[in-house]
Every structure is written in structure tokens, then in C-alpha cells.
Amino acid sequence: MTDVLIRAEGLSVGFQIGGGLFRKDILKAVNNVSVTIEKGSFFGLVGESGSGKTTLGRALLKAVPITEGHARYNDGEVDVDIASLEGPALKDYRKRAQLIFQDPYAALSPRMTVRDIIAEPLEVMRLTKTREETDARVREIAAKCRLNLEHLRRFPHAFSGGQRQRISIARALVSGPQFIVADESVAALDVSIQADVLNLLKQIQADMGLTFMFISHDLSVVAHTCDHVAVMYLGRLVETAPTRKLFAGPRHPYTKALFSAIPSLDPDDRGKAQKLTGEIPSPTNQPPGCKFHTRCPNAIDRCKSEEPQLEGDGSGHEVACHRWKELLELTPA
């Protein structure tokens, strides 16, 4: 059994969106989610916009406050409760957990050289004492991300999307983190470059033994990079499984629909996709029962009133659907 780096139980993140003195309207962006991320794994988080995947990633970094539940981080050196972190312990956690943003054009300051961008975390966290030490560290990380000395002197505008994303990755790595949340890190890149950045992330993970949470809406990208995938819908976890198990036999009707909606490269597959009707409901006005029942082709009366809980089959494949066993028999594998 491998070590667990992050164990979240019943995690919820709520934002107050209105109300007044006596009434509070809370939007639960993440609702009662439990995840276990093993050390050294590539954990994928999938869902449509509004599913709460970004909020969950940020909650684990304590970039947004956790309103309910617990999340433990244990890398062997420190063992902390993420929800209650503050003061020096929180500063220490910032070194250990880092974020790579989605848009490499917006994430880099246009007025700083690449060297200064990568060095900033070291200076802010006072990880290095002298300028020489900082430079040495910056060069070491830049080389890992395939940036050369010439690149370090330039400003971000001189770089293409793929190179910018490598700069963002270098900045995230420079403090020597154990846990990295990559939020849609290849979504803004062209396909020809996307593969390059994914390969780089995989290589860094293997070389440095890091743990990644990889947030994406693109299932085929997740399938190729992650060891374990969790699917979110409207703040809930609806299915979680090792990648191969999930892709070989998705069990939740939502996961199935997501798979089916990926445009196939075969022109003769036209019209074969199983289409979901409607859109993800607003998080402020969530349906009762199973959150997916309004769009589910297999919904029955029970789904409208009773919310399903995650149910495992002992192999690490868990699904939150009342009818998954029944549906499994209906559609032979």
C-alpha cells in the first residue's frame, strides 16, 4: 500500500452570495466530497464548468476556506489539517503545495523578466539567502523545464503559449513543492504543443516524485496522463476509479455521456454520440435528489427525491448512482 498524501473527508466549500442580517444564502460549490490522493500519483479531476473542480483544487491548497469537513496533508515531514492551517504552518504549506494556472498569457507579469518571475517565490518565501543561491536554483529549475539562459533574460511577451506554460511550471516548482494542482494547464494550448507540456509534466512527476492534481475538462487528456480519475457534477463527486477501470467501463450515466460527447476522429461515427439534453443546473438552484436526474436518460422516481451516495465495488471504483448495478447488467461490458 502506498502512502496517502492527501485525504479529504466530507469536504465542503460554501460561498455566501446574498441574504442579509437574518438570512444567509450559501452557494455550495463543493459539497461533501471525499478524495484520497496517493503520494506520487497523478490524480485527475474532470467535470463541466460549474462542477466545482477548480474550487476543490483551491480548497486543497487553502486558497479558498474549507467550510465543512476535513482534509489532511501528510508528506512524511509534516502532517497537517489543511482546514485549520494558519500563521507559520500555512506559510510552510505554501512551499509544499503549489498551483499552475490555466492561461499562460494572464498568469505571467509582463513587466518582469522570466528570471524574476521564477525567482519571486524564492524571495517571497525567503528560501534562498543570497542572489547567487537564487540564481543557481532558478537555473536548475529552468533547465528541468527546458528553458535556457537566454530565455531567462527575456520578458514573457517574447514567448509562445507552450513556452509560457513551461515558465509557469518552473515558477510552481521552484519552491520544491510535494503537491501541485494543475488547473486546466493545457486547455489554452494548441494540440501540437499540448502533448509537449503533458510529457513535461509526466517527466517532472517521475523525476521528482511529485503528486499532481490535474484538473481538466478534456477526458482524453486525462486518460493519457492520470493514474486515477474523479468525475464531479454540481459540486458532488459522482464517480471515481483508477483511469483504466473508468475508461474501460464508466458506470455513472454522466460519465458515460461525457465519454460519448467527445468528438470522434472517425468521420463515419457521425450521429452515433449519445447526447445529453439540457445544461448543468445553476448551483444556486440545485435540483433535489440526485443532482444529475434532470439530464439523466436513466432517471427513475427515486432519483428525484433521494440523493445517492458513493458506493464501491472493492476495486477502487466508486460510483454515486442508485441504478449503477442495474445499468451494468443492462449494458454488457
Place this chain on the structure above:
Amino acid sequence: MSTLIDVQNLTLQFRTDEGLVTAVDNVSFSLDKGEVMGLVGESGSGKSVTAKSLMHLNASNAVYSPESKITLYTDTGPVDVLSLRRPSELKIVRGGAVSMIFQEPMASFAPALTIGKQMVEQLQLHSDVSKTQARNLSIEMLDRVGISDAGKRIDQYAFELSGGMRQRAMIAMALSTKPKLLIADEPTTALDVTIQAQVIDLMKDLVDEFHMGIIFITHDLGVVAQTADRVNVMYLGRLIEEGPVRDVIRQPKHPYTQGLIAALPKLEDLDAPLTPVPGDIPSPLERPSGCVFHTRCSQIVGDMCSAKAPTERELDEEHKVACHLYSDLHTEAVQ
């Protein structure tokens, strides 16, 4: 089938502080009525600029070469698009016979006007209808693209609609003038995959119903495979491969097209390594000599690729490729 739009030797440069920048380099293609063409390429390949020239919509610092010619065949006869100057003449390619759907539906609607006001305004500009007729027609179109409760939605603002709904409204607006040619610039890129599937379906239905030509600009080959009849692949302002969708996707000939397809993560084979196209697309300010792709190409044929730009060559009647691998020069060199 009759030709809808014919583009010949389109070359377009932008005047900038750093000199003339070539965005489109000698591109020729044509589109038939009722045909869907996919225009594929990465950012900076010139696909959006090409599409915008069909509406004569590029910025004022754009310089078209004298050889460039775009002819639109309308019901009232052919129109030489690039010679249009006055707004009253340009109307025909800007919302009249040609409509465009933009990538970011939030940025394409005016935020301070209701959806209905914008739809009615453009309908009245392009056709001779009363305000009430225009409004009724708009409601009908919104209903047609699957917006429920269209009579109520028409008085809402863009921010009140979800992303998928906004894109539907955009499509409804573009189609309400009954254009002959629809240009869709990355219409599904900003949408979730389940919504993307809905929008693709909708567009396919609409082609059948209105029998218009569509130019579908995208970087997603999966989307192209599901929508287009023919594919044009662009790289750094050049058309490098064109042909029927099955041929281009199943037997890509140009090393760049092959690279694009190899770089796609495939769900059928999770063990297959991801192979990126090496390097980055060069800046248009530093266009490579000879074949524009030679700096990233893995199948270079001697010095020829950096010295001489390949001309387009027909592999069969419909499949064309611009690459020295398939040129006579190469065959001679091998012999």
C-alpha cells in the same frame, strides 16, 4: 453543385511598426453551396484572418496583394468582395449573404442591449421588415435553435444566459438574415463537451434545412471529423493540405497534418505515447525561407525544403498537398 465562394491567390499583409507582416500567403480555395469546409490550424496560422477577408473585415492596416481575388456568387450575380468599399455595398458580405459566428459569445453581444434589440436591429438593416415582423422572426429563430421560452429570453441580456445558450442565440442571430455562407470561428471552443455536442448537432441540422455553405474554423480535428465534408489545413499563412475529410484524417499526407493527428490523445489506445510536433510555430515576423514548416518538420528532403516553397500538388482529383515529399523535384532527386 455550384460554387458559392471562390478565393484566388489571397495574400494578405499587415502594416506594422516592424514592417509588413505576412498573415496569409497565396491561398486559393472554393466552396460549393451546401458544403461544410473545416479550416484547421494552430493559433497564428492565419485561419481567422482568411475567414475575415471573406467579409472584408480585416483591420485598416491590412494590405491585400493585387492578385488576390474573392468572388461571392449571390442570387443577383457574382460580387467581387475585395473591391467593395462603401458601407452600403459591404452590407452584402457583412451579415447579408455572409454571416459569422465568433468564438467568444460573451464578447460578441453588446452587454447593455437586450438580445432581442440586437437581433431586430440587424434584421432591419439587412431586410425590409417592420419591427414587429423582425421581432417575431427573431423569436422564431431562437426557438429553432432550441432556446426554450424564446418569447421571454429575447428581452434578456447576454449575461443572463449560460454559455451554451449564448452561443445558440449567436447562431440564431447569424442565421436570421438567411445567409448563403456562414463562417463559424471556433464556435464550440469555449463550450463544455456535452454542450459542444449539442451545438454541433444543431449546426448540422441547420445546414440541411437552409442549405448554406459553412466554413468551420477550428483547431480540434475531432470537431472537423464530425462536421466537415472537406478540410483545409493551414500553417503560418499557407494552405498546406486540402481534401475530403475522410482522406485527410485517415491518410494525412503533409508531415504537419500527420503531426497534428499524432499529437491528439486517443482514447482507444491509452498506452500510445503522446508525440508533440517539435518546436513552436515561428513568429510571422521571422517567416522561415522555403517551406514554412521546414523548421519543425521531421521528414526534410535535403536542402530543397529550406530553399524553395513547395507548390500545391494534386494527389488525386480532390486531395491536394503542398510538400516537396510529393513533388517532381523530389522524385528527380531520388532518381
